[in-house]
Amino acid sequence: MYRVGGKPYPTKILHDKLYELILHEKRLDGRSPYESRPVNIHTNLIDKADGSAQVSMGGTKIIAGIKVDIGSPYPDTPNQANMTVNAELLPLASRTFEPGPPDERAIELARVVDRCIRESKAIDLEKLVYIPGQKVAVIYIDIYVLDYDGNYFDPSVIAAVAALATAKIKKYEVIDGILKLVEGEYTKIPIRRLPVSVNLGLFMDKIIVDPTAIEESALDTSLIIGWSTEDEIAAIQKNTPGRLPFSIVEEAVRVSREVSIKYRKRLIESIAWQLEDTP
């Protein structure tokens, strides 16, 4: 029914074995198909950064740091702060990651994280404008994959959002049209929503959540669904080759929604995000 073709034999054997396990609601690490690995979040571990978070999900570890500078806005958004996301797959994280400029996987990771945060309007970028059209905050979100055991997307989004939500940035005031630093005072990055992403793997007609590296090496296809809130999708990326049958899409959305709620709950617990912060 489905083509597994194109896989070398050891991969095909692994694929078939994993599929057989999933049919029995099992996986190699003992999880059930829709179960994600436990999420651990530590924030503000880098004093020199304006915000930082380290997130682990099983054997995958991510560190995200925030730096905020002053710069000029983009011509098409004079009343918005700038935000850029960069990601690197460090050679520390896996034998398959090599030093050098970000490859297509790292660029994809950065752009998916960017999309989750930007499209969900997680940051109130209008509030970080100091002099409209001239001086705005420039938020740099840098993500490093420290250890890789599959699914670097979900912990990266969680780390980026946790670092943003707990960041303390320098305070500025405008006096006679001139921007001045307020010594010794800090402010928060205004956060409106807490987006999370959910990485799903497909084995033929079955879905698994949060695949490990060994599962990623054998799966038929995978996709990432980013959720801005419980009921709103903000980003999607089909990130590996392979067929995504129409018949499975609705189930994928349903499963990812449930996992996203779990991730967000975990995120709120760990950053003590106060609901009164929402406008």
Place this chain on the structure above:
Amino acid sequence: MNETVRLFTEDGKRLDGRSFDQMRKVRMEVGVLDKCDGSAYIELGKTKIFAAVYGPKEAHPRHLAQPHRAILNCRYHMATFSVSDRKPAGMTRREIELTKVIKEGLETLIFLEEFPRSAIDVFIEIIQADAGTRTAGITAASLALADAGIPMMDLCAGIAVGKVQGKLVLDPSEEEDKYGEADMPIAIAPRINSIVLLQLNGRLTIDEFKEALSLARRGIESLYELQRKALKNKFAGIEEPEVE
């Protein structure tokens, strides 16, 4: 985003006169370039794209060759003059990402395991960009692969669905994309009923997502027909040589 911009006319039509489920004028042609093994040209409104295929051929450099299948090399590239402001030469991060998703979409359909140790090259060149370049690009690339005689499970065709001022529209224009709330490019292989490329930029509810999928599917059915016609245009007249 910008409330002052109006993207629908009084009678609910889009600014260019289209209805919500109507795509721009499409033109496809197969075999438009000489030196490559297969090629195609597509126009979607003002978007103009060439695609060319080489191979299967020897993989280069040799260490990239795979013992069990061909490798697929792909490049989605925009000409410097294809957009309003000159695009810097070289690959931008956006182009690198789109190259990846297009390559993975095509890889899904090609019987790469038929050509161990070889390589197939696909080049997509955006001559003019006016929204919908990645989807029109993969549509042209799948035609060029067919033109090169590379065995595939199916052709694929792509189109985007946008959300503009609360309404879903097929094949958003540049304006609609810029001021809209969401853009969902998707490529489908209709015969095998599968999605091969799927991205979403922007916010959709679950119901809107489902509706967007079926809107795209209807658009792609008609693109698929046009693809078959374009291939027949080139190949239907050619008769098999008689064997003595």
